[in-house]
Amino acid sequence: MGSSFPCQICVVGFLCGVCLTSLFLAALTSFGTFQLGPISFSSTMLFSVTHSECDFKLKQAEQLSESNSNNEGDEDERVSLLYSAWNAELTKSKTGGGGNYLMKDGVNVPDIPNAPHLENCKAKTKLYGRLDQRTGNESFPPWTSWKGFLDTHPVASSKGTYPPWIAGSDEENYPMTRKVQRDIWIHQHPVDCRDPNVKFLVADWERLPGFGIGAQIAGMCGLLAIAISEGRVLVANYYNRADHDGCKASSRSSWSCYFFPETSQECRQRAFELMKSEEARNNGIVTIKESYTSKHIWAGPTPRKWGAPWSYLQPTTDVNGSLLVSHRKMDRRWWRAQAVRYLMRFPTEYTCNLLNEARHAAFGTIAAKMVIESLAGGWPKVIVNYCLRIIENPTQDNISSIL
Structure with missing residues (x-):
């Protein structure tokens, strides 16, 4: 650098300029921010949140899986979880919501066992609608001698059916x-x-x-x-x-x-x-x-x-x-x-949903216990892929589903 004061000033100024330029470029290439309500989070913060959230879910999953494999653990907790999952499905069938609740509990929706005490109200109402009106130019509804979805069993209608x-x-x-x-x-x-x-x-x-x-x-x-x-x-x-x-x-x-x-x-x-x-x-x-x-x-x-x-x-x-x-x-x-x-x-979909709610309140816990006891492989299964997807792609929509 030399011993002269002017040379020292030039070198220090050059180094400061390099530092400022590096900081400026880093700011331009840094992660963006997401707005969640009134609070802003950086992508780095969101990644940290989702990673810790999923770690927590996966830890819960490991504990549940260990309990299932050893036929030990708190069976009441699993019964309660299945009851809540069915309850969320009932809410979803009425309002179109409820899916986030299941994901937050680490439940993979397609893996939820069927509820033996509940009816598929949309499918039943659709079937009843076909059975309560004439088809095309026919002068009689498509009644047959058996019950079921008639679209899969086409048959000529007869006035002798009841x-x-x-x-x-x-x-x-x-x-x-x-x-x-x-x-x-x-x-x-x-x-x-x-x-x-x-x-x-x-x-x-x-x-x-x-x-x-x-x-x-x-x-x-x-x-x-x-x-x-x-x-x-x-x-x-x-x-x-x-x-x-x-x-x-x-x-x-x-x-x-x-x-x-x-x-x-x-x-x-x-x-x-x-x-x-x-x-x-x-x-x-x-x-x-x-x-x-x-x-x-x-x-x-x-x-x-x-x-x-x-x-x-x-x-x-x-x-x-x-x-x-x-x-x-x-x-x-x-x-x-x-x-x-x-x-x-024929009950309407509204009545069917009311009956489902009443049956679930009366028999839901009993049905959940019977289903849990009958599952050989244990339940629940956890959405590992879901957590991995959020960690790899921490978008605002993905974050909001687990927060």
Whole structure:
């Protein structure tokens, strides 16, 4: 460097310039930052977080795997985890969310065992929809002699088949149940709802405060009996127990929120069109509940389209210790059973989800314990590849799924 002061100054200035240039270039080529809410994290920080998070998950996995392999450990913890995984799947089926919860617990979603007490509501509703409408130009639904997904077993429909919502033979049900259910469906689903010969009965469900669900159903059973006796298609209108936010869109305030509607959408539209026509009302093409007396609705005669349903049996009813072969309420009870079975023939996806939630709350822990005990290879399996992917590619979306 030499001993002169000017030379020393030049050398020091040169070295400082090199240092500053190096720092500037390093800043330009450094990792970027991600914004997570109001806080910014550098990529290096995120890598550190994800690495430690996944290390924690993998350590949990090793502990669970060791417990599984030794048939030791806390079985209650695994049962609780499986119960929570099923619960998250239920939430996901209702809202479309819940997947992150499973990943945060180290559970690989495809590896979750099937829940024996839960139904696939989307698939079931799709199947019911096919079974409740005519196919193409066919005049009859695609009912067969077996239950299942009919798309995988194409077969020519026959009018000799019976409704799929009735289980068992004639001897295992009320007299003539399968035929009656088939005939009610045909009556309520005419081929052409705009045929001038098709008449309607449009009625709201009972809504007085003193009427419970049982009374409401009994009243609608009476209205269905009147409709069949008069050759009308029953169209059920306002239903107060479906007047809430859980029933979406057109199912709001309608029986169709809980069960498949009593008639086709085409017939409903046609009936409401005729309700606006004074001529149609005056000519009796469409009637309403107020067209009939309370006695006719609640204690009217049973439709005689099917004759005397109990005639080929020898029924007995125990009344105060005496066996009665026949009494006036027998036919009414038989008809109400038929009407209720038809009105509740297929649950909607909303009802299916409600039933799944109820079954899971009642039997979920028991089912989880039975499944855990039956798995030979142990459970759960951990998403090692998922953690490795996050470590190799610490993006904002990947980080947010485990934070």
